[in-house]
Amino acid sequence: xxxxxxxxxxxxxxxxxxxxxxxxxxxxxxxxxxxxxxxxxxxxxxxxxxxxxxxxxxxxxxxxxxxxxxxxxxxxxxxxxxxxxxxxxxxxxxxxxxxxxxxxxxxxxxxxxxxxxxxxxxxxxxxxxxxxxxxxxxxxxxxxxxxxxxxxxxxxxxxxxxxxxxxxxxxxxxxxxxxxxxxxxxxxxxxxxxxxxxxxxxxxxxxxxxxxxxxxxxxxxxxxxxxxxxxxxxxxxxxxxxxxxxxxxxxxxxxxxxxxxxxxxxxxxxxxxxxxxxxxxxxxxxxxxxxxxxxxxxxxxxxxxxxxxxxxxxxxxxxxxxxxxxxxxxxxxxxxxxxxxxxxxxxxxxxxxxxxxxxxxxxxxxxxxxxxxxxxxxxxxxxxxxxxxxxxxxxxxxxxxxxxxxxxxxxxxxxxxxxxxxxxxxxxxxxxxxxxxxxxxxxxxxxxxxxxxxxxxxxxxxxxxxxxxxxxxxxxxxxxxxxxxxxxxxxxxxxxxxxxxxxxxxxxxxxxxxxxxxxxxxxxxxxxxxxxxxxxxxxxxxxxxxxxxxxxxxxxxxxxxxxxxxxxxxxxxxxxxxxxxxxxxxxxxxxxxxxxxxxxxxxxxxxxxxxxxxxxxxxxxxxxxxxxxxxxxxxxxxxxxxxxxxxxxxxxxxxxxxxxxxxxxxxxxxxxxxxxxxxxxxxxxxxxxxxxxxxxxxxxxxxx
Amino acid sequence: xxxxxxxxxxxxxxxxxxxxxxxxxxxxxxxxxxxxxxxxxxxxxxxxxxxxxxxxxxxxxxxxxxxxxxxxxxxxxxxxxxxxxxxxxxxxxxxxxxxxxxxxxxxxxxxxxxxxxxxxxxxxxxxxxxxxxxxxxxxxxxxxxxxxxxxxxxxxxxxxxxxxxxxxxxxxxxxxxxxxxxxxxxxxxxxxxxxx
Numbered sequence: 001x002x003x004x005x006x007x008x009x010x011x012x013x014x015x016x017x018x019x020x021x022x023x024x025x026x027x028x029x030x031x032x033x034x035x036x037x038x039x040x041x042x043x044x045x046x047x048x049x050x051x052x053x054x055x056x057x058x059x060x061x062x063x064x065x066x067x068x069x070x071x072x073x074x075x076x077x078x079x080x081x082x083x084x085x086x087x088x089x090x091x092x093x094x095x096x097x098x099x100x101x102x103x104x105x106x107x108x109x110x111x112x113x114x115x116x117x118x119x120x121x122x123x124x125x126x127x128x129x130x131x132x133x134x135x136x137x138x139x140x141x142x143x144x145x146x147x148x149x150x151x152x153x154x155x156x157x158x159x160x161x162x163x164x165x166x167x168x169x170x171x172x173x174x175x176x177x178x179x180x181x182x183x184x185x186x187x188x189x190x191x192x193x194x195x196x197x198x199x200x201x202x203x204x205x206x207x208x209x210x211x212x213x214x215x216x217x218x219x220x221x222x223x224x225x226x227x228x229x230x231x232x233x234x235x236x237x238x239x240x241x242x243x244x245x246x247x248x249x250x251x252x253x254x255x256x257x258x259x260x261x262x263x264x265x266x267x268x269x270x271x272x273x274x275x276x277x278x279x280x281x282x283x284x285x286x287x288x289x290x291x292x293x294x295x296x297x298x299x300x301x302x303x304x305x306x307x308x309x310x311x312x313x314x315x316x317x318x319x320x321x322x323x324x325x326x327x328x329x330x331x332x333x334x335x336x337x338x339x340x341x342x343x344x345x346x347x348x349x350x351x352x353x354x355x356x357x358x359x360x361x362x363x364x365x366x367x368x369x370x371x372x373x374x375x376x377x378x379x380x381x382x383x384x385x386x387x388x389x390x391x392x393x394x395x396x397x398x399x400x401x402x403x404x405x406x407x408x409x410x411x412x413x414x415x416x417x418x419x420x421x422x423x424x425x426x427x428x429x430x431x432x433x434x435x436x437x438x439x440x441x442x443x444x445x446x447x448x449x450x451x452x453x454x455x456x457x458x459x460x461x462x463x464x465x466x467x468x469x470x471x472x473x474x475x476x477x478x479x480x481x482x483x484x485x486x487x488x489x490x491x492x493x494x495x496x497x498x499x500x501x502x503x504x505x506x507x508x509x510x511x512x513x514x515x516x517x518x519x520x521x522x523x524x525x526x527x528x529x530x531x532x533x534x535x536x537x538x539x540x541x542x543x544x545x546x547x548x549x550x551x552x553x554x555x556x557x558x559x560x561x562x563x564x565x566x567x568x569x570x571x572x573x574x575x576x577x578x579x580x581x582x583x584x585x586x587x588x589x590x591x592x593x594x595x596x597x598x599x600x601x602x603x604x605x606x607x608x609x610x611x612x613x614x615x616x617x618x619x620x621x622x623x624x625x626x627x628x629x630x631x632x633x634x635x636x637x638x639x640x641x642x643x644x645x646x647x648x649x650x651x652x653x654x655x656x657x658x659x660x661x662x663x664x665x666x667x668x669x670x671x672x673x674x675x676x677x678x679x680x681x682x683x684x685x686x687x688x689x690x691x692x693x694x695x696x697x698x699x700x701x702x703x704x
Numbered sequence: 705x706x707x708x709x710x711x712x713x714x715x716x717x718x719x720x721x722x723x724x725x726x727x728x729x730x731x732x733x734x735x736x737x738x739x740x741x742x743x744x745x746x747x748x749x750x751x752x753x754x755x756x757x758x759x760x761x762x763x764x765x766x767x768x769x770x771x772x773x774x775x776x777x778x779x780x781x782x783x784x785x786x787x788x789x790x791x792x793x794x795x796x797x798x799x800x801x802x803x804x805x806x807x808x809x810x811x812x813x814x815x816x817x818x819x820x821x822x823x824x825x826x827x828x829x830x831x832x833x834x835x836x837x838x839x840x841x842x843x844x845x846x847x848x849x850x851x852x853x854x855x856x857x858x859x860x861x862x863x864x865x866x867x868x869x870x871x872x873x874x875x876x877x878x879x880x881x882x883x884x885x886x887x888x889x890x891x892x893x894x895x896x897x898x899x900x
Contacts, residue, residue, distance in 0.1 A: 029707070387858055388858075417793075418858070671805075671844065671846035671851065671864055671879045672780040672785070672790070672792065672805045672864065673785075673866075673874075673875065674785065674805050674806060674807055674808055674812070674864060674865045674866040674879065675807060675808050675809060675865075675866035675871070675873075675874045675875070675876065676726045676786070676807050676809050676810065676874060677723075677726070677874045678723050678724075678726035678727055678809050678810070679723070679809055679870075679871075679872045680723070680872040680873075680874060681719045681720070681722045681723030681726070682719075682720060682723030682724060683723075683872055684716070684719045684723075685716045685717065685718070685719035685720025685721070685722075685723050686716075686720060687716070688712055688713075688715065688716025688717075688719065688720075689713065689716040689717060689720060691712065691716070692709055692712045692713040692716060693713075695709055695712075696709065696713075699705075699709075
């Protein structure tokens with residue numbers, strides 16, 4: 001408007017000179033004409049702007065023929081979660097509403113908590129409900145495809161990663177809704193006197209290292225990443241990631257109802273991610289997010305804290321399932337470690353493209369906080385990685401003021417861009433150990449990342465191989481980090497996992513981490529159940545070291561709730577520590593068998609990883625089917641017996657997108673608008689001028 | 705009649721002036737940006753070309769074959785593209801891919817004459833020049849394709865402008881993308897595919 005005001009002033013001057021020459025009537029005529037011109041000038045930019053807005057922010061999905069295709073399915077999610085004791089039991093209802101007038105198949109890739117045991121699938125069509133069954137993965141898929149071809153209602157849920165699943169719903173009638181209800185349970189996290197439950201709603205787009213297997217055309221193909229040598233199933237774990245504005249206004253919203261019945265007097269219920277509305281009924285708390293439905297672009301995290309002084313330090317739960325006893329024990333050593341040895345601290349920070357935006361800022365402040373904990377006795381290094389790995393020093397340097405200042409400057413300059421080549425960075429961080437092996441130093445690696453990679457398993461193997469006597473601690477960043485990677489990397493690295501949820505949430509968790517890192521509280525932990533001998537399996541088989549505030553969780557099958565459980569270990573000073581728990585005090589619980597089965601499946605997969613062999617597929621399948629669980633080799637399928645779609649009616653597949661995690665930047669950029677209206681204006685102006693000159697000449701000629 | 709004619713004449717003249725003002729503004733702005741760029745380089749800071757500007761110069765782009773040189777601005781919103789090509793993404797150290805977008809009727813008009821093998825040079829704040837060679841160009845439909853920055857190999861330079869060059873439709877969906885890759889200081893090529 002600054003530009004247009006000066007010519008306008010010229011015109012008004014011209015209008016003034018007009019007034020002096022013409023009579024009042026003609027003057028009014030002139031003024032109105034000028035007003036019309038000005039109106040047009042003002043309206044034009046507004047119109048152009050409106051035009052532009054229409055074009056921005058609409059991402060359409062394209063089918064095989066390159067035709068326009070609006071996402072026809074609207075997704076609705078309802079979480080119904082009940083926490084009792086240490087296990088949270090959830091019902092997740094996902095509704096796919098078909099807004100088109102064609103038959104649809106919906107495909108949706110979604111995350112669940114990393115320790116979730118999925119144990120039920122129910123399909124709901126109108127008033128009818130169809131129970132799903134566990135089947136071996138391939139069989140289930142075949143059953144589903146057959147039903148889809150035949151025109152029956154069918155649903156199939158598969159596990160892609162321990163925290164990533166694919167739901168398929170076939171033959172959704174035009175204008176109607178088909179829902180699938182998933183039942184899953186997860187253990188509640190308990191750390192330093194605070195319970196925490198996470199409900200993931202979206203995933204950070206994963207990076208797929210390795211070379212593409214097929215020669216992919218250099219363009220965006222339906223939104224799926226190409227399989228690579230490192231990640232053969234890349235296509236199955238990379239849904240579209242779009243902005244909330246790109247899906248229908250009522251799509252990708254979730255309602256969450258959480259009931260906490262922990263059997264303890266609670267002091268507070270809070271969330272670092274969302275505002276909560278809580279209602280209390282005795283010791284039972286009802287929690288839901290403020291404002292009803294939440295947008296599925298951020299993990300929903302709830303924490304609750306028992307009344308001070310009443311934090312539980314031990315608990316026993318018992319369940320009988322199919323004539324067998326299951327027991328679960330939780331124990332917090334409650335000792336505090338003392339810092340004994342100087343440390344070599346290596347900070348590894350992920351500066352890949354998926355960290356861009358809010359994440360890299362949080363990561364930088366986490367790293368700065370980490371630098372604050374160093375003492376002049378310590379040595380440290382900072383390694384950043386994206387497509388390449390770069391470190392501040394060649395080898396860990398003494399934390400002098402000078403070196404720290406250099407490190408701070410280095411950290412401030414970190415920018416997020418490029419790929420996530422994690423393997424070379426891990427090697428760099430872990431390898432330097434062997435060079436200066438002296439027992440007088442504790443070597444620790446702090447790994448700050450969002451874990452957005454597709455080759456988790458290979459990285460766990462690498463950590464196991466290269467770890468030596470070091471410890472790896474992971475710090476998860478962002479609205480939707482890959483928690484499976486974080487937790488498992490820390491477990492293989494004999495460290496702990498800390499999550500940072502929001503900028504305001506940086507200090508607390510980090511302080512806990514840095515004090516825990518000072519030294520483990522209990523090493524060489526042994527758990528002895530009464531009368532335990534071969535065949536009575538308890539998990540985890542080899543409990544890792546415990547850090548300050550960290551509980552030991554153990555689950556066993558086939559031991560009746562009698563006698564005493566003995567937990568022993570070694571304290572930092574070297575002296576022995578042991579505690580006993582009276583099993584007769586066990587509180588009743590449910591879902592322990594599933595927790596046990598999930599732990600057993602995990603341990604079977606661990607064993608395969610340690611021995612570098614293929615996991616015992618038959619064994620895992622049998623175990624999962626017996627306990628009705630989803631696993632890497634079993635999935636759920638539900639098929640309605642009646643035919644609803646006749647074979648001629650076409651059915652189209654809709655790959656539902658997930659939402660871009662809040663605060664992160666899209667890895668995919670839109671092409672910007674790169675043309676001006678200059679040629680159009682010039683052309684119009686010239687045509688108008690020529691036209692009026694022509695008329696003028698014509699008039700002259702007629703007068704002459 | 706005269707009235708109408710006068711109206712037509714003045715409105716066409718206004719349109720013409722507005723139309724000519726855009727390329728004129730683009731040319732004048734580049735002169736001001738030259739000064740801001742010199743100042744930025746001298747002081748090693750982001751210095752704004754005029755006090756109310758919401759953008760600042762980040763690099764200089766030169767195409768020796770076409771005897772063309774221009775200052776690249778941060779960001780690609782409409783206001784900054786009017787004054788110079790915009791730096792869409794990329795690190796100052798050129799480690800990842802660099803993407804620069806410009807208006808087809810002003811600064812990036814000359815892109816259509818770029819040929820494979822031509823040199824493109826980019827100068828950063830430190831004054832260092834980085835040479836790129838044009839690998840080729842293609843036309844993309846911005847409604848169907850997005851730029852996957854993670855999948856572009858390191859050392860790639862993309863120049864983006866609208867297509868077709870002589871169209872009068874300012875909101876057309878087609879884009880002309882010139883792809884160049886770094887030469888001289890050979891960078892490590894990493895074959896990667898990104899999750900989307």
